[in-house]
Amino acid sequence: MNRIAQTFKKCADEKRKALVIFVSAGNPDLATTEKLIVQAAEAGADIVELGVPFSDPMADGPVIQEASMRALQSGTTLVDIIAMSARIRKVSAIPMVLFSYYNVILSYGVEKAAADCQAAGIDAWLTVDVPFEESAEIVPHLSKHGLFLIPLVAPTTPEARARQIVKNAQGFVYYITVAGVTGARKQLSVNLEERLNELRKFSPVPVVAGFGISSPEMAAKTAACADGIVVGSALVKIMNEATSPASGISKSLELIRGLAAALKK
Amino acid sequence: MTQKGHYGIYGGQYVAETLMPALTELEAAYIKCKNDPAFQKEFNEYLIDYVGRASPLYHAKRLSDRCGGAAIYLKREDLNHTGAHKVNNTLGQALLAKFMGKKRLIAETGAGMHGVATATVAALFGFECEVFMGSEDIRRQAPNVQRMLTLGAKVTPVDSGSATLKDAMNEALRNWISTVENTFYVIGTVAGPHPYPEMVRDFQSVIGKEAREQILEKTGRLPDEVIACVGGGSNAMGIFAGFIEDKAVKLIGVEAGGQGIDTAYHAASINAGRVGVLHGSKSYLLQDKHGQVNQTHSVSAGLDYPGVGPEHSYLNDIGRAEYTVINDKEAIEAFDLLSRLEGIIPALESSHAIAEAMRRAPSMSKDKIIIVNLSGRGDKDMQSVLEFKQQMAAEVK
Numbered sequence: 034m035n036r037i038a039q040t041f042k043k044c045a046d047e048k049r050k051a052l053v054i055f056v057s058a059g060n061p062d063l064a065t066t067e068k069l070i071v072q073a074a075e076a077g078a079d080i081v082e083l084g085v086p087f088s089d090p091m092a093d094g095p096v097i098q099e100a101s102m103r104a105l106q107s108g109t110t111l112v113d114i115i116a117m118s119a120r121i122r123k124v125s126a127i128p129m130v131l132f133s134y135y136n137v138i139l140s141y142g143v144e145k146a147a148a149d150c151q152a153a154g155i156d157a158w159l160t161v162d163v164p165f166e167e168s169a170e171i172v173p174h175l176s177k178h179g180l181f182l183i184p185l186v187a188p189t190t191p192e193a194r195a196r197q198i199v200k201n202a203q204g205f206v207y208y209i210t211v212a213g214v215t216g217a218r219k220q221l222s223v224n225l226e227e228r229l230n231e232l233r234k235f236s237p238v239p240v241v242a243g244f245g246i247s248s249p250e251m252a253a254k255t256a257a258c259a260d261g262i263v264v265g266s267a268l269v270k271i272m273n274e275a276t277s278p279a280s281g282i283s284k285s286l287e288l289i290r291g292l293a294a295a296l297k298k
Numbered sequence: 299m300t301q302k303g304h305y306g307i308y309g310g311q312y313v314a315e316t317l318m319p320a321l322t323e324l325e326a327a328y329i330k331c332k333n334d335p336a337f338q339k340e341f342n343e344y345l346i347d348y349v350g351r352a353s354p355l356y357h358a359k360r361l362s363d364r365c366g367g368a369a370i371y372l373k374r375e376d377l378n379h380t381g382a383h384k385v386n387n388t389l390g391q392a393l394l395a396k397f398m399g400k401k402r403l404i405a406e407t408g409a410g411m412h413g414v415a416t417a418t419v420a421a422l423f424g425f426e427c428e429v430f431m432g433s434e435d436i437r438r439q440a441p442n443v444q445r446m447l448t449l450g451a452k453v454t455p456v457d458s459g460s461a462t463l464k465d466a467m468n469e470a471l472r473n474w475i476s477t478v479e480n481t482f483y484v485i486g487t488v489a490g491p492h493p494y495p496e497m498v499r500d501f502q503s504v505i506g507k508e509a510r511e512q513i514l515e516k517t518g519r520l521p522d523e524v525i526a527c528v529g530g531g532s533n534a535m536g537i538f539a540g541f542i543e544d545k546a547v548k549l550i551g552v553e554a555g556g557q558g559i560d561t562a563y564h565a566a567s568i569n570a571g572r573v574g575v576l577h578g579s580k581s582y583l584l585q586d587k588h589g590q591v592n593q594t595h596s597v598s599a600g601l602d603y604p605g606v607g608p609e610h611s612y613l614n615d616i617g618r619a620e621y622t623v624i625n626d627k628e629a630i631e632a633f634d635l636l637s638r639l640e641g642i643i644p645a646l647e648s649s650h651a652i653a654e655a656m657r658r659a660p661s662m663s664k665d666k667i668i669i670v671n672l673s674g675r676g677d678k679d680m681q682s683v684l685e686f687k688q689q690m691a692a693e694v695k
Contacts, residue, residue: 088590089464089576091471092314098458110588135312136575140589162312162575187316189478194319212316213476 036128036156037181037204040079041239041260050296051261052252053241054289055082055132057100057269058117059109065278067117069285074127076286077293079261080205082159083118084269085111085133092161094216096266099273111141115153122154130157130183130204144174151178157204159183165198186232188212188222199236207263208232208242210255216266218245229258249295256296264292303492306615308608311491312575313471320478325493327398332500337393344389345504348422349379351386353505355512355669360639361656368522368662370655372642372672373509373537382645382674383505383533384415388484390501392419395482402426402481406470408435408463408529409600409647410442411674412486417451425482427451430469432461435599438685442678460593463529463603467577487530488607491578495607499535506540509669517667523548523658526671527650528621529565529601531610533673538619549618551610552654554596555625563595567606568614568621574605581608597626597686598646598679624650624657630686632656633676645674646682 034042044051054073058066070081086104090097111133118129131150138146138160150158157180163171168182175182181204186195189212199206208229211222225242233240242255243263255262268285275281303309311321331337345351354374362370375383388405395403403425407413413429420427429446433455436443446453459465467490474483488495488502506524513521524541526534528551541547556564564570567582574583576591584592584604596602613619624632629646632653637643644652648671655670662668676683 088459089468091468091577092316092475094472105590134575136583136585136591137589139573139575140585140587161314162578164311164313164315164318166318167310167312185315187314187318189316189319191319198315209316212478214472 036126037080040128041205044079044261050256050259051079051239051241052077052289052293052296053080053082053243053261053263054078054268055084055263055265057084057086057097057104057272058114059086059104059107060100060269060272061103061278062107063109063113063117065282067121069282070121070127071125072282072286073289074125076289078127078289080128080130082130082132082263083114085114085131085137087134087137090134092214094214094266096270096273097215100269103273111137111146115149115155118155119153128156129154130159131155132159133161135160135163143171147174147178147180151180155180157181157183159185159207183207185209188228192231195232196235199232202236202238205239205241205260206232206236208240208259210242210244210246213244215244218247225255226258233260249291252292253295262296305609305612307573308581308611309492309495309579311578312580313491313578314475316475317478321491321493323398327394328493328497331394331397337397341390341393345386349385349389350377351504352508353377355509355516357516358640361636362659364635364639365656365659367659367664368666368668369664370659371513371521371667371669373505373669375505375533375671375673376642376644376648376675380411380415380418381677382411382415383502383536384412384486385418386504386536387486387498387501387532388412388415388419391482391484392423392425395425396423398482400480400482402428402477403484404428404430404470404473404481405484405486406430406463406466407486408466408602409598409645410435410439410446410678411600413451413453414442414445414449416484417446417449420451421449428454428473430454430456430466430473432456432463432466434461435463435466438682439599439678440681462599464591471577487532488535488609489530489577489579489581489605495579495609498532499539499609502532502536503539505533505536505671506538509537510540513667513669519667520544520547521667521669522662523550523668525550525552525651525654525668527552527601527647527673528606528610529554529603529647530605531607533671535607535609537671542618548620549613550654551619551621552650553621553623554598554601554650555623556595556597558625559623565594565596565602565604566623567604568611569623571604576605579608581606581611597629597682598650600645600647601650622654624653626686628653630683633683642672643676644672645676646679648673
């Protein structure tokens with residue numbers, strides 16, 4: 034069984050929902066990101082999405098835009114992120130999802146990126162701007178190297194299309210809870226439960242929900258109708274605003290512990 | 299087009315899933331309207347009565363004489379209502395938005411011409427309108443900002459990145475992701491995800507269609523060369539569309555060379571970029587070795603963009619069109635020369651195409667014909683030209 038499936042099975046056995054965290058790799062530098070991920074795994078994060086910084090993050094709100102800029106300013110590259118992943122894999126079994134805009138991967142070379150990610154122990158990719166229609170240029174390379182492509186389903190996705198998208202899904206399906214860019218929100222969208230229930234009925238793999246979840250309360254509420262939740266911007270914001278990398282890590286861990294506890298209930 | 303939405307390896311729909319249903323809806327509506335005689339009739343009536351088409355094809359005799367070779371004809375898109383070719387497209391997209399029942403138009407703009415053209419049609423049809431514009435462009439294209447505000451549009455400054463066209467497009471896409479239910483995104487060029495490159499080309503193809511008829515009527519033959527500037531490339535695709543099947547007609551796109559393509563300060567995507575994905579399509583892209591998009595430079599805000607429409611990349615690769623480079627200084631010289639010789643002040647964008655014609659015409663015989671797409675007028679550029687000249691003067695000292 035692959036690491037992602039094992040993780041969801043473990044969560045199910047422990048009667049809790051999975052906590053997926055998004056980290057902006059290289060914000061403020063990769064040494065900090067590496068420490069954060071290793072400690073986050075110990076603090077209760079089940080899966081980590083490694084956000085690859087891009088100069089033009091079109092689907093992201095101000096928080097992740099700022100983090101991407103900081104990461105680029107510190108010289109973060111995909112080569113370095115893959116190398117960091119290999120180091121993390123030596124000490125942690127946490128599933129890692131490379132979360133990237135396509136151009137960075139295209140520039141690196143899709144085949145080479147897939148091969149190098151596999152060697153580093155990365156489990157899957159999530160390419161924000163490669164929808165189902167264009168995924169054929171990625172999937173064969175991923176399959177060859179035993180990696181999954183995590184599909185996204187949005188509130189605007191009609192049911193028939195959602196069925197098509199998740200039909201051959203592997204790993205998990207990411208449901209975007211709000212039609213908008215990434216960023217913490219005060220409340221959840223209205224028909225969330227309905228959409229998640231529908232999606233879980235026909236998805237062959239677990240469904241996690243993300244975008245806008247900022248507190249343990251919102252996490253618990255969303256998790257009630259999903260197999261897991263994703264927290265991104267709320268964690269990234271902590272790193273953006275931290276007075277030092279060390280305090281950023283400790284404040285992030287505090288939120289992660291709170292979220293993990295909320296998902297056990 | 300080789301397969302739906304693709305031009306060879308270029309084009310496609312590289313956007314977030316949230317936008318995919320909107321693109322599917324847009325494509326279906328566009329196909330319907332494209333084949334609907336009533337839609338085409340309404341579009342044509344507005345082009346005639348509101349835009350003032352057909353735009354003239356003018357034989358620039360004094361410019362031709364100065365160059366001493368080929369006869370240079372100017373396709374006068376600068377004489378359109380709002381002063382550029384942009385309105386052909388915004389009119390088409392606004393009619394489509396009306397057909398789709400959308401209430402709000404958004405747009406990105408660089409030089410401000412597309413923003414003005416969108417604000418114009420928003421006023422005409424009663425849409426709410428918001429235009430995203432880089433704060434650097436707001437500064438250098440102030441008159442156009444005033445025009446948009448006068449037309450009732452909201453102009454939202456964008457400070458991220460280089461605060462120019464690329465960043466305005468990022469912000470417009472972000473806004474669209476959040477407002478997609480009631481909002482129509484009016485993209486101003488032949489870039490972006492399918493169906494935009496095709497749709498914008500079709501709305502702009504009136505330029506080439508008219509130019510072909512006009513040159514046949516005036517001279518009894520087709521031109522030898524057709525020249526247009528290329529930022530995203532909508533005016534170029536518009537005029538190329540009329541001649542693409544006429545294999546003997548050379549098609550020449552002119553990219554912004556800025557301070558030279560051997561420097562970091564230019565916007566020549568095809569000449570100096572490599573294949574990448576930005577703003578929804580695959581095309582030539584100015585990027586660093588890690589796939590991060592480069593900041594670009596051109597004296598002309600409308601060409602200051604790191605990407606280019608996917609069909610241009612395709613036409614380049616198959617050799618149907620040739621893409622050259624004109625730098626800032628050459629464009630300014632052409633701007634001055636056309637103003638003094640013909641009494642026509644061209645947009646700095648179009649000045650790149652004029653400069654290319656001036657470079658080619660002297661070595662061509664007098665019986666040869668060049669058509670230049672004079673895509674817009676230069677009133678908006680007074681500040682930029684003044685600043686450029688002051689800078690040049692300071693460097694000489």
